[in-house]
Amino acid sequence: MVVRVVRSLRSGTPVARSGLAALLPVAGTAVVLAVLPPIWFGRSTYTTGLAIITLVFASYAVGFNVIFGSTSQLFLCVGALAGIGGYATALFSDSASLPVFVGVLLGTLIAAIVGGVLSWIAVRRSLGVIFTGILTLVFSLAFQNLLLGQRQLTGGSTGHELKAAATTLADDRVGGYYLFAALVVIFLIVFRLIQTSHVGWAFRALRDDETAAELTGIDVSRYRVYAAVVGSAMIGLTGGLYAYSDGFINPTTFAFNQIDVLVLVMVVFGGLGSLLGPLLGAGVFEAVDQLLSSSGQIREFLYGLMIVALFLGFRRGLVPALGRLARRPVVPASPLQPRTDDGPAVPSAT
């Protein structure tokens, strides 16, 4: 079994590269994200808005990837964690009149704690994938109902208008774009640093074979909770910043079928556990979404079809598939290059 762990560590994605070289794909992504507005869509507020949505989802997806992709904990409460960040930002800055950044920080902190507690429960009760999924789904639905029910606090289904919202970011979409581009890049750096550290080794070991990892002395429970805390903090921070930049939130903004389903599809399509998978997945998904938007009512049906086809036929994800292509001797490219070139594929709306 020990042999198996060692082998699984070696055969994993090529992340054991040390130092700055490991951050090369992230740097490439940052450059691509930075030059996209001036060379492509900076003039159109509509397309920039789409790009922002893509980046917001990419941020959620990276957080979810830390939790689910790295340690196989099916957290079906991405929307709820983001909602904690969003509503905490709104309530602390408006009702408690604290500075916005304090609200965002508190929201991030609360989301991290909640995620950590959920994970701790799941680990302590040794719930499998399905029970962790049910527990977090139940939490999502309960949170949603709390938001709807606590009308005097949250505004119920009519939503909450943030007085402290960033009017400049809302008007000048490019500002918002760079805010979330920076966020995605920071998240990717964090993800990469985790991957290359001893924590990343532990993650890969416990994902491949939990019992074997435990036997080699890896404290599986502790690393699961770590992943949940880090990922939930990312999701909460994104939710808070989204509330701040958009200026309006309601329970639907963070609903299960608005966030969780999409994030799940994005991450699985991009490639579970891969660095750039979530970003690619978010880009491709938004592009397809735009193509489908003209199809009107039938869109949801096509979504469903896409999800089923995706999970049945393309489970390994885009990035691993590209990686395999790149490693073929016929194509003598470095495994790094084809990934960064692809960037977020945001379509032009016009």
Added chain:
Amino acid sequence: MKAVLLDGIVLGLGFGLLGVGLTLVYGLGGVLNLAYGELAVLGAMVVSLVKDAGAPLALAAVAGVAAAMAAAVLLDLTVMRPVYRQSGEHRVLLGLLVTLGVAFLIEGLLNWRDPLGALTVDIGGGPIGIFGVPMPMSSIWASAITLGAGAILVVFLGATTFGRAIRSVMQDEVGARLVGISPSFTRTVIFALSGALAGLVAVTSAMSSPLTVTQGFDLTSFALIVTVVGGLGSVTGAFLAGLLLGIVDTLSAYYVGQYITSVVLLGAAGLTILIRPRGLLGR
């Protein structure tokens, strides 16, 4: 108080039947069918179509149940086959994700054809006094149908040879195969049964309040709560949990309020997972 309790029992029976349909499929190979509620909605829409075409209510109801059943069988024969080829946690996860996609597919289809569709089943006749409480005719019909279906189900699973075959597959797939039972055929039957139950619940719940196209996800989550509390895979557990949760639901809705009631029900499911993950009567 007595009236609230009786209402709770009526609701609880419906919950129980809803839960049974989900728990059967889960018990038989670990797939949590997230498209379950959509099957019920699909059945309801067929009932309303046939009814509007001028057919008698009973015929429409049978058509609806048959439609939900057919959809479930189709599901089993197409997308579930690759899922059941997996084993262990892979199967569980893939089943969850694929049925989630199917849920979207059905909901999208229904939303596209008839976004405002709703089913109301109008049972005539005035209220009848039970324990001194006037109960509407619709509740009595719904409860009678539910109890009848529950009894048939218990007899089918408990006393027939095929029912025993089903339970043997639930206990041990490999062992069942060794004694000559085909797990895949059994699964198809169970899917059909589960679809029929979904269609039946759609009809009985439409007797008291209209069932709309958008309620599929709510139905799935109710079924999920019942299943979790009763114990995944346990039929009697699901009925017991349904009754319990139905009474809690009406009491809480009567004394506290609607949103909090949902939180209470979800909290019950959460607590069950924390304290007794296998549920009331789970194995």
